[in-house]
Amino acid sequence: MSKNKEVTYHNIDLQMLKELSEADGISGCEKEVSRVVKKYLNNYIDEISYDNLGSIIGLKKGKPNGPKIMIAGHMDEVGFVVRDIDSNGYIKILPVGGWWGHVLPSQEMTITTSAGKKINGIVGSRAPHGMSNSEKEKVIKPIDLFIDLGVATKEEAEDLGIQIGDMITPNVNFSIMNNQNYLLGKAWDDRIGIAVGIDVLKKLQNIEHDANIYVVGTVQEEVGLRGARTSTQIIKPDIAFALDVTTAKDTPVDKGEIKLGCGVILSVLDSTALAHRGLIEKIEEICKELKLDINYDLMTAGGTDSGIIHKTFDGIITMTLSIPTRYMHSPRLIIHCKDYIQTVEVITEFCKRVNSELLREMKTTNR
CATH class of the missing domain: 2.40.30.40 (Peptidase M42, domain 2)
Known part of the structure; x- marks a missing residue:
């Protein structure tokens, strides 16, 4: 094998990614996507529920009084409505x-x-x-x-x-590109985030954990983070991750540090939220233990569901983990399998470790 040949990342449910990408669902019209999410969540959860806007909430139970972890990805994509004929x-x-x-x-x-x-x-x-x-x-x-x-x-x-x-x-079909690590499709913003949450539950099958883990497909993120508010009020989580995409800056017209295939991306801040210091430090620690790549994202414009989640009730320990994506808010987007897999790995390991003691420790970080 050539020294320069990239490792091909396997063990990804490409059929799930295809179905999530190709489903049609703009803000306020996410039902088609929700049905795909439900189909895959049902394999790994104990309960399923909805908020009144349509966000879907899957619960994998831990201990009765264990910490609540919310893993949120938004189901809506950017699109249009018919204005006139x-x-x-x-x-x-x-x-x-x-x-x-x-x-x-x-x-x-x-x-x-x-x-x-x-x-x-x-x-x-x-x-x-x-x-x-x-x-x-x-x-x-x-x-x-x-x-x-x-x-x-x-x-x-x-x-x-x-x-x-x-x-x-x-109208875009999912496809595997010439390097098989590169996946093209529409609506990776943010169907890829939902897929990460589902795969976390898949990896936690037959594993005992204290935490009660809620994977949420939120609605109406693109028009104001609305489903994040209503679903958070239902769950009342102790800890939350918003999973979303960020701009890959590895093209001739957009250069920067964030690239496809760079691994885990920790969002330090964006225009709507600051990552909780205790949570980001714990994720950094796990990444180092698992030998995962660590990258940092700082966005001065735009935001994610974290912007609403972290300031609900008396404040929720929250951060965003991002998947680098080329050509966001366009008909065709490209992602890399390595970034997806490493993000699943770090969140899975975090969910295994969380208990009441660790939660108390993180709560005191900012005090």
Whole structure:
């Protein structure tokens, strides 16, 4: 084997990742995703419940009075809703979540009707012929784009069952790339976080632990961390992890320390939360013991479910663990298997170790 050939990481349920990535679910429309999450959670949990917004909560029980650990990943992806249908059958769109107009023209999209029917179309674009330089350099606002269904009239579009408010998502198939560690799909933000939580439960099968472990697929993160609030109020956790993605800065146009395949990423801070010092120190300790790679992320813009979780009730010991991802908030994202596996490993080991004594120790860190 060539010295430069990268190790291929195995023991990942690629079918689960495929189903999570390909499910359609923007903020407020996460039911299709929730059903996939439930299918896999059911293999490893003792109880399942929901909050009234639709967040799904799976509990693997520990000791009756053991600490409560919440592992949260959000189910919603950025997308659109149908804003209007014009007389020629073109679909006007309204973004749900943050989009950059450059990534959208000529992309294939799926409209999911209220009856669950899937209808494909493409985002319209212009040919460059005859355009001025200023027009070519201008980024179109997503709200000014439209979807072409290949129909001639509004009536044809309505006959397909399309209505105002229907969900629109990128039509992208999961795939393994040329280096098999690299996985392409839509909605890794944040289906990969949910997958990490499910795999933590899988690794804890037949292992005794004090902690009561709640894996949560939260809703409406992209529009204001809303499901994090309601699910946290139900669980009342002692310790919480928000699992999310962060920007991989290893491309010709975006350079930095965070790269695909770099391992565990500890989020020290973002615009909505500071990692709890006691928790981040314990995760660092476990990473060193397990010989996992440690990286640090500091974001001055953006946030995760930690932003709500940590300030619920009288404060919850919380931090974010991130998976580096290329091309966030676009139709196609790329992740690396090593980062996924190492994140599962460190959280699994933490869940094995947590008991009342360790919880008391962490609570005194900031006092």
